[in-house]
Amino acid sequence: MKNFVRTIIFIGWIMAFIPLVGVAQRYVTRSRTVQLYQVLDVSLNSTSSVFDFSALANYENGIAKPGMITATVKANVPWKLTLTLASNTLSPQITPTPMPSSVIGIKASTASTYTPVQNNAPFFVQNNRGLYTIVFDLRALPGYQYETQEYLGDFYFTVSQQ
Amino acid sequence: MKYLYLSILFFGFFIRANAQPAAPSPCTALGTEARNKLTVVSEGTLNFTLGTLNSFETAQTYSNNIRLNVLSRDSKYRVYVAAELSLAGSPSTAIPMANFQVQTALVGTNPQNRITVSNVTLSGAYQQFVQRTNATNTAGDVFDLTVKLSGMNTYTQAPGNYTLKFHYRLCHY
Numbered sequence: 588m589k590n591f592v593r594t595i596i597f598i599g600w601i602m603a604f605i606p607l608v609g610v611a612q613r614y615v616t617r618s619r620t621v622q623l624y625q626v627l628d629v630s631l632n633s634t635s636s637v638f639d640f641s642a643l644a645n646y647e648n649g650i651a652k653p654g655m656i657t658a659t660v661k662a663n664v665p666w667k668l669t670l671t672l673a674s675n676t677l678s679p680q681i682t683p684t685p686m687p688s689s690v691i692g693i694k695a696s697t698a699s700t701y702t703p704v705q706n707n708a709p710f711f712v713q714n715n716r717g718l719y720t721i722v723f724d725l726r727a728l729p730g731y732q733y734e735t736q737e738y739l740g741d742f743y744f745t746v747s748q749q
Numbered sequence: 750m751k752y753l754y755l756s757i758l759f760f761g762f763f764i765r766a767n768a769q770p771a772a773p774s775p776c777t778a779l780g781t782e783a784r785n786k787l788t789v790v791s792e793g794t795l796n797f798t799l800g801t802l803n804s805f806e807t808a809q810t811y812s813n814n815i816r817l818n819v820l821s822r823d824s825k826y827r828v829y830v831a832a833e834l835s836l837a838g839s840p841s842t843a844i845p846m847a848n849f850q851v852q853t854a855l856v857g858t859n860p861q862n863r864i865t866v867s868n869v870t871l872s873g874a875y876q877q878f879v880q881r882t883n884a885t886n887t888a889g890d891v892f893d894l895t896v897k898l899s900g901m902n903t904y905t906q907a908p909g910n911y912t913l914k915f916h917y918r919l920c921h922y
Contacts, residue, residue: 612786613778613919614769617815619896621834621844621911624800626904661802663904718904 628661629668629746638691638727649728654696656723658744660714665749667713668721670742675706677738686738690729696722704742713749769916770831773875776920780823787828787919790816790891797898797913808899816856817917820889824921825882828892829875831916841907846871848900849913853878856891864890875918 634657638650660668670693676685692701693710701724702710712721779785793814799805819828830851834843853866863883869876879892 612782612788615787615789615817615917616769616914617789617792617917618795618912618914619814620796621898621913622796622798622800623901623906623908623911624798625908626802626805628802661805661902661904663805663906663908716904716907718902 623663625748626661626663627666627746627748629744630659631744632657632659640727640729646729646731649726651724651726653724654722655725656693658721658723660719660721660746662719662746662748663716665713665715666746667711667749668744668746669709669711670704670744671706671709672704672743673741677740679736679738682734682736684733686729686733686736688740690727691740692726692728694724696724701726704740769918770833770873770875773827773829773877773918773920775922776918777824777922779921784820784822785824785826785919785921786820787917788818788820788889790818792816797896799898799901805901805904808897809901811896811898813854813893814896815894815915817892817894818889819879819881819885819892819919820887821881821885821919821921822887824884826880826885827877827920827922828879829877829918829920830869830871830894831873831875831918832871833873833914833916835912835914837910837912841909842905844906844911844913845900846873848898850897850899851878852895852897854893854895856893866892875916 634655635652636655638652640646640650658668660666672688674680675688677688677690679685687705689703689705691704693704694701695712704710794811797809797811799809817828819826832846832849834846836843847870849871850868851871852868855861855864855866860883863881865880867878869878878894879890881890
């Protein structure tokens with residue numbers, strides 16, 4: 588049995604060695620390292636930035652702007668896109684009744700309910716790595732309690748790693 | 750029994766150390782090694798680095814990344830390339846092999862009408878990128894290979910280092 592195993596090993600060596608010699612100079616291999624660094628990027632497109640309350644129906648029902656903002660996220664790590672504001676109150680802030688930013692709601696176009704825009708509980712969407720285009724619907728519903736005025740708010744979309 | 754273990758260890762090591770794609774067909778090996786061989790003359794960058802958003806968005810070209818010399822004194826020949834990709838660290842999504850393209854340029858004043866070069870999109874199987882219809886002189890033929898990396902703007906691969914291993918094979922036909 589021992590001699591049999593020895594014979595098998597010897598034949599194996601011979602069979603393995605002969606082809607190796609045959610291709611040694613006719614086969615070469617080289618390696619390269621592909622280094623991927625972290626990518627986190629967001630860009631925005633907006634169809635409009637104005638809610639124009641010029642009719643009674645606007646006050647009654649609010650104004651909805653489907654697809655008002657489109658964000659493109661490029662990330663090779665799991666990501667989170669967060670919406671914050673310069674202030675929880677729209678400008679001008681010195682008025683008898685300052686308008687809170689939460690009169691504006693936002694949702695992904697695939698979602699059903701709006702989330703009030705505010706810093707206390709920021710609206711966010713998140714997903715795994717990849718290239719994403721996310722369409723957001725916005726709605727303004729201030730009601731009647733604010734004086735005639737032009738109100739401004741700065742929205743900040745920030746992408747970060749989860 | 751110990752011989753059996755040694756045998757298994759040996760064959761396992763041999764297969765691991767010499768793993769390469771299945772040989773193309775036909776692939777004969779005529780003549781001596783001194784007269785018929787494939788040699789790496791020089792190499793360019795060893796690192797393909799994607800460090801900016803733009804480098805993911807646009808195709809990256811690594812010009813003249815490797816220079817090969819083919820000496821084939823005893824027969825007409827073909828040269829093939831294959832590749833494999835491995836990831837270090839935790840499991841992740843591999844870079845598709847089809848994202849890599851090898852572009853071949855014949856260097857010098859070799860008989861152009863006898864040599865055909867082609868660009869190939871890499872895969873795990875050997876693909877022909879050079880063919881010569883007669884034997885070479887004593888100097889052999891020289892080829893510069895440029896590697897192009899594209900299609901990285903899906904962002905589906907995690908950050909980290911990936912090892913791309915090229916296999917080059919000279920065959921007589």
